[in-house]
Amino acid sequence: MLNLNLNDRDTLLKFDQQLPVYNWYYPFPSDEDEVVDTHQALLTLKTVKENRGRRALYFHVPFCDTLCTFCPFYRLTNYTYLERVDQYVDAMIAEMKWKSQYLGIGKVPVDIIAVGGGTPSVLTAEQIRRFGAALRDHFDLSELKEFTFELEVKSVTPEKLQAMKKIGVNRVSFGVQTFHPVYREIFNITSTPEQVRQVAKWATDTFAYVNIDIIFGLAGQSLDDLMAEADAAIALGTTTVDFYPLNYMSASLKMHRQFKERGLEPLSPATKIGYRMFLDEYMRAKGYIPINGYSYTRDRKERTGRVLLDRDPVFQYHDVLYGYSTDEVIGFGASAVTQAGDFNTFNPSSLDEYIDELQKEGALLSALTLGNKDCPEKGIVYFPYRGVLEKDRIEWARVPDETRQRLAEAVQKGLVADGGDRYTLTQAGWLFYVNLVYFLTPGAGQQWLNERIEKRIEEGRDPDAIQLYELV
Template identity: 40%
Template sequence: MKFLADQGFIKFDRQLPVYNWLYPLKGQETDKETVGDAHARLDVGSIRSRALYFHIPFCETICTFCMLNRGIGAEGSEVVEKYVQALIKEIRMKASWPSITAVPPRVIWFGGGTPSILTAEQIRRIGAVIHECFDLSRLEEWTIEMEVKSVTREKCEAFRDIGVNKARLGLQTFNPKYRQLFNITATLEDTYRVVDLLGEYFDYRSFDILYGMHGQTTAEFAEDIQKAIDLGTESCEFYPINHLVTQNSLHTGYQSKKLKALSYVDKMGLTVFANHYLRNSGLRLYNGHGYVRHPDPAGDTDFISRRYSNKYHEYCWAHWDDDLIGFGASSTTQCLDWTIMNDESRTSYIKNLLDHDDLKVKVTRAEHVPYERGLVLALPYHGHIDKNRILWDRIPGEVQDHFGELLGAGMFEERPDSYAITELGWTWYVNMMYYMSPAADRKILDEFVEARSKNGGITDGDRAMTPIGTNPLRAEVGTPLPLAVAAG
């Protein structure tokens, strides 16, 4: 990927097809580490903020766009109950280690899978153990992910009673064609009912909308945007679909309907269109893809608002001294230069914890503490970074050099005490995250993209970005248009 500093609006020669990833990526696996040894070696004295993540890897139906760790599970089933028992055992085990309880969490996130597949009684049991094991006096936000079919009033009461204040729905699209392709089985009538129900119990409601699917038109996307606005939730998230990590069955569905992949120029057009549509409807960006209803849109001078944030991302993802402690099968703990991933197998996760009081983990350690994470992730994604959060003397020179290039090209603006992203920079924020990453991390992402691109069952659009002012009829990309042609 090349940065095109002097190319007007087009700032990179291609788009990155991956929109989120763990950071840092690099590291050497240390297979001899046990789960206890790994956590005992964590030095959390410099950790400023902590997030807790709890993974519930069961779904009633499997969506074709999702490749997260999950499997079929039914509410009240034996396997879900065994998993809950194992999860509670992991919570108690980890809470006995000082590195896990030394920093009170500021945010908690229940993800999946489908956390709302739990019964109200299971929700309360897990919540009781969390309250018992952790100091929640600093907790600011507790988020639960839900699927419409499994939401009941009884469960909403249980989630609220344990401390949840934000609910998220995986709505994805209102379009019946794409809902069928995604294998979304909830009805829109149920969705509207649940959105109203959540408003009775939680301070914040949000949902996801995917776009950039094969064959999607701007008119179809505009209809999704308007219906999303009309739902009336406090915030919403708009994600360009990441086709490299979708299931082959989605692409088989595309082919059966003769839907062709959109180019990444087309996807960028939808991204810019959505921002203008939503901003003119009273919403404002609060991170790279999230929008919040703004009480005073005209009074906010920041392109990405600082009046609201997804605190989970802010407190576990943004800076080198924010960490994340994961619980559940496949969940990840990231602390300074350490990454500890739990057993990805739900079956062995349950068996090892319930039968052996143990947990298999995969441990990696990066080459250095990621002091650059604020520049690489927080600034492009959250839209701002305070200068006192940047430890310039500990940030690799290549990261500083690439940041300087982006700043000079108007992707960021310098303020007295901070740096902030511009509208132009936001348009390319994913590419900027990649571009400012150290070479070793870029190499890992390149290898991932190359490997996934070899999957013959996946179809994706052209990722090349055609610079404005070039002649598409010429064989050599980048050749300037003759003046007579440019003038029309």
Template identity: 40%
Template structure:
């Protein structure tokens, strides 16, 4: 349980969350009696503003120790990848039979994993053509493809560009040789730089991910990482505090072998505050909870605090309003439509077998208590930094939630006018805690239980998540 601590202090909550994003809503009843056909033929289209597509490619040349996403070893040209592509093409065609799933124009597409660039150029072309054959892309505004620099070639970049990709994002994570070794990152720094130059020739936009707050990391090491990152010249970058509770035990064994101790959550919060000042001084401004956009030469950071000149459109379908929906394809891919959260078969072998032999997909459905009209308040506001009041059906929003908003305004974490709520710089430090605080008790309970379960995992180590209660000077005498 995490509690708000009112008062004139930086420490607005008594603990920090050990992770930084999740799905909403998380509550519901597991249903194993609804088939793929029953669900997709019953999807609604009324009241839907837009949809995005997510494609999961669950193969990696090497397995990074900080990652626990659904993936396995696989390299370009492997037969198992071709078999998976055949199954994925079947799923695209299967969903294409349902007007309810395909009639809403697609606004954003994201290929994630795993490593989508383990696909061959020909496989990329075939999947891209199938997507165009079965979905309405007349309003497509963003097409993102995740990459790992070792598996990138000119031929693959050309294929990606030809199917409409305009944004490439890759995982750099750290420039520090120690942490690259601990993370099992096998690409060289020279390959990272070369990939950026290659991407610039083919795509409008390039971004990359960085992690900080690792066991034993010093501010000197952190500063060096930031400086190298800003020198890459990409328009944006994403910098995340590491979530130790969802990393792998081998990483923690390596920490222990080198005598690296976990940082406290106060240390990691100090790094986050330092990062924002460093990035501003380097010509960047924040555009969401952990993303930074490079400002034009000579332009200073704007007010309000979060930039609105750049937006990851795909993220607006994962952490946004109730009427922006997501359809996932591939094993373990998640869809969020209306009050349903749907996960495709998590087992790659049975996912492929069912599609190739039975033309079907096993799905797991969680149903919420109703349309999550409050999702924009709980996710979009803290993560993106503002909330358009006109997008919220306030008559469906519980009074408890509006009371919480009022308290966050009074505590200086939000500000409000007639048209919108906006996050303040103080509020941004606590954006993940704010998402937790705004969530109903049932979702908080799920998050609490998930955290407790992960912290019981053998071999994982994490820092103290307690925030020091700083007292006013008069009370401290």
């Protein structure tokens, strides 16, 4: 098990080790979870949001033109004929119809919609419009605040962007990942920088909120390389730029092999932390300000001094996905997950099984539903992803003692600030937000994550070094 130690000294380097993974879903499944009937579980969903809970719909479109080697998500390349994609859209619409019949889904106003993948932009403009019509037919969108659609550069056209806008999309995001030709080849990114720039222009001309993703901390990456990536990202003029550290433990074995073949050595954890610290200062020097631990937007406000961050704009789907126990995500599509009420439901990951079952049954009888999702600490454990923890949204009497004690220690060590009615992350907390998620997780959850990391190493992935420095 990882042994994260906290430093008492006045330093941003609060932890002596760096976790080798950067995101995961909590709570984790366990052998103690009861398998329950999906129909009965859906019947238990309440028709009224509780304790300021938010409702998000997530749609997974797994089709990709090429498979990027860094990507950990379920995706396929067999979409080369339109009929198969059309069948998948029909299946998602059938799943909408089935689930919306339950009052706790169909009658609860939706706050957020996110369409991800895979690459949803492989859908045609007509399929996008049909998808949007089904959303309006089956759900209450009267309180919809954010509607995100993910893009893949090669599949984007102005007509598709206009179709997205027509159905209510107000935020689009696409992964540039890197501009460096060597890393683009290793990641199997087949779009060109010219295509990236063209899509960025089309998107920013169409939507008020456009985001791009850049990966950093790549094996062999220099600080000059990172500065060049930041400059190229800024030049696209998007609303926000997300800088994600490369998640080696989730990437494919092919990516690991290609780094080795090219003699590119993984960066040390100290180097990656140093890059994060430099990147924050570099983006500020370029007129940008952080809106969380990894995302930056151009600062358009008059300020009299340095601020830690400004949560405007906020990626609201992120806040719900990594939210409180009363926040809910209803998943649609192959491999999609539903986290709602007292259960988690996992859709079949097989594309054929997903389509065939909805065509024949109009429901997913094979969906795996696990009950007894009693997790009062969820909002605390996920707090470092959001950066804000509203105290009145937590049932404190039911929170495990170890999580409450670690939160108190995080405050005492300067990772978290107690603001009376809420907790917020400090600069040190943002620097180590992933470590803090792990630190706040009860011991059983930490052990579950450790075992998954060890399994991926056993499969052949190079383990990340984790030691930053030795505590004296």
